[in-house]
Amino acid sequence: xxxxxxxxxxxxxxxxxxxxxxxxxxxxxxxxxxxxxxxxxxxxxxxxxxxxxxxxxxxxxxxxxxxxxxxxxxxxxxxxxxxxxxxxxxxxxxxxxxxxxxxxxxxxxxxxxxxxxxxxxxxxxxxxxxxxxxxxxxxxxxxxxxxxxxxxxxxxxxxxxxxxxxxxxxxxxxxxxxxxxxxxxxxxxxxxxxxxxxxxxx
Amino acid sequence: xxxxxxxxxxxxxxxxxxxxxxxxxxxxxxxxxxxxxxxxxxxxxxxxxxxxxxxxxxxxxxxxxxxxxxxxxxxxxxxxxxxxxxxxxxxxxxxxxxxxxxxxxxxxxxxxxxxxxxxxxxxxxxxxxxxxxxxxxxxxxxxxxxxxxxxxxxxxxxxxxxxxxxxxxxxxxxxxxxxxxxxxxxxxxxxxxxxxxxxxxxxxxxxxxxxxxxxxxxxxxxxxxxxxxxxxxxxxxxxxxxxxxxxxxxxxxxxxxxxxxxxxxxxxxxxxxxxx
Numbered sequence: 001x002x003x004x005x006x007x008x009x010x011x012x013x014x015x016x017x018x019x020x021x022x023x024x025x026x027x028x029x030x031x032x033x034x035x036x037x038x039x040x041x042x043x044x045x046x047x048x049x050x051x052x053x054x055x056x057x058x059x060x061x062x063x064x065x066x067x068x069x070x071x072x073x074x075x076x077x078x079x080x081x082x083x084x085x086x087x088x089x090x091x092x093x094x095x096x097x098x099x100x101x102x103x104x105x106x107x108x109x110x111x112x113x114x115x116x117x118x119x120x121x122x123x124x125x126x127x128x129x130x131x132x133x134x135x136x137x138x139x140x141x142x143x144x145x146x147x148x149x150x151x152x153x154x155x156x157x158x159x160x161x162x163x164x165x166x167x168x169x170x171x172x173x174x175x176x177x178x179x180x181x182x183x184x185x186x187x188x189x190x191x192x193x194x195x196x197x198x199x200x201x202x
Numbered sequence: 203x204x205x206x207x208x209x210x211x212x213x214x215x216x217x218x219x220x221x222x223x224x225x226x227x228x229x230x231x232x233x234x235x236x237x238x239x240x241x242x243x244x245x246x247x248x249x250x251x252x253x254x255x256x257x258x259x260x261x262x263x264x265x266x267x268x269x270x271x272x273x274x275x276x277x278x279x280x281x282x283x284x285x286x287x288x289x290x291x292x293x294x295x296x297x298x299x300x301x302x303x304x305x306x307x308x309x310x311x312x313x314x315x316x317x318x319x320x321x322x323x324x325x326x327x328x329x330x331x332x333x334x335x336x337x338x339x340x341x342x343x344x345x346x347x348x349x350x351x352x353x354x355x356x357x358x359x360x361x362x363x364x365x366x367x368x369x370x371x372x373x374x375x376x377x378x379x380x381x382x383x384x385x386x387x388x389x390x391x392x393x394x395x396x397x398x399x400x401x402x403x404x405x406x407x408x409x410x411x412x413x414x415x416x417x418x419x420x421x422x423x424x425x426x427x428x429x430x431x432x433x434x435x436x437x438x439x440x441x442x443x444x445x446x447x448x449x450x451x452x453x454x455x456x457x458x459x460x461x462x463x464x465x466x467x468x469x470x471x472x473x474x475x476x477x478x
Contacts, residue, residue: 079449079451080420080449080450080451081424081451081453082451093449095281096417096420096449097235099232099234099235099238100234101232101233101234102233102234107232107234107235107420108417108420108449109232109235109274109420109421110274110276110417110420110447111235111238111239111274111276112276123238126238127234127235127237127238129206130206130210130234130237131234157204157205157206158204158206159204
């Protein structure tokens with residue numbers, strides 16, 4: 001079998017694989033960090049970008065419009081049963097967990113909060129790790145709680161590539177520090193270098 | 203094969219066992235969130251998913267736990283206040299014309315939402331002639347709902363939602379509270395029949411003017427979602443109303459043409475007269 005000719009190198013090789021999707025988690029200070037990441041993506045960026053940002057559980061979601069102002073890619077709130085398209089940025093709706101099904105369509109849930117939050121980064125990352133495996137990049141940015149750490153471990157375990165914002169440069173360092181503490185971060189970088197790593201996988 | 207793929211196989215076997223043993227069919231639930239909940243069940247027992255199978259097959263007392271974990275017992279008082287405001291202003295006036303009104307909350311979980319509805323019906327002078335049916339597959343959630351006892355720590359949020367939903371009095375007029383809990387008054391509780399009903403396998407049980415089923419269909423795959431929308435269609439009187447969750451997909455609704463928008467931004471529909 002062909003697979004046996006690249007023995008355990010499979011996971012290490014994923015570092016240079018083209019990513020089909022990038023999942024990003026953040027909370028406090030997230031808007032500014034998201035702008036810095038997304039605004040650097042060229043319009044021919046070919047991966048699906050999926051974001052969970054902890055925001056007030058108001059029914060109106062302002063985040064897609066705010067990000068769309070400066071992002072070259074289309075930005076929208078992820079809708080239930082909608083297929084995840086390449087070159088499109090999706091944001092989790094407030095007060096729902098956002099998941100991606102194995103066939104890469106979005107799903108929502110109102111299951112109990114995880115790490116005291118809904119949407120939870122862990123929930124998205126676990127499902128994305130299943131759906132995309134080695135074709136996934138997981139990114140943890142600034143944030144003030146531990147959500148995302150377990151999810152990043154799942155991304156890594158499935159063979160995905162994992163990036164964490166350098167805590168000293170983050171608006172809130174709890175989330176990046178928790179992610180780093182799991183040992184699952186492939187690279188810990190300041191935002192410009194982190195963006196370059198994502199673009200490397202295009 | 204990696205651990206996650208093995209878990210997927212185990213989950214398939216577990217769901218088959220549950221179906222063959224008890225006729226509870228979760229096989230058409232959306233996969234990603236169901237996987238989370240099955241893994242949660244296994245973690246609680248400190249077992250693998252495969253090791254849960256003998257428990258499902260041989261320990262009858264374990265079933266309640268499985269159902270409690272796999273269904274989603276989440277409910278809120280007036281979640282999405284604008285939806286309740288719309289029901290109050292654009293649906294309840296149309297129900298005035300019926301001498302007797304039946305309302306069905308499908309998937310009531312612990313009951314917060316159905317009490318929100320009951321309070322609204324009372325304020326609009328309709329509760330006297332209304333029978334509310336609140337159903338779920340989770341019996342322990344149903345018992346909680348029937349008791350109508352909720353922790354007070356959410357009260358401030360409920361008060362605010364009640365006002366934003368167009369509440370005409372004070373939320374405090376509808377319950378009695380101590381330091382830890384509040385209980386909805388009996389006159390409201392006794393207008394609601396709580397009953398076990400499984401949307402996956404059970405049929406029409408009465409004819410109703412309004413169905414609330416919010417954030418339940420998001421757990422079902424396309425096939426199951428369609429089945430349930432048909433069930434709702436067949437349960438509604440001509441022109442009856444269906445209210446879904448604000449973020450639910452419209453695709454099946456549009457494809458099936460069983461329902462037409464009444465107030466689309468609040469996900470309120472009415473039954474279509476003629477389906478071609």
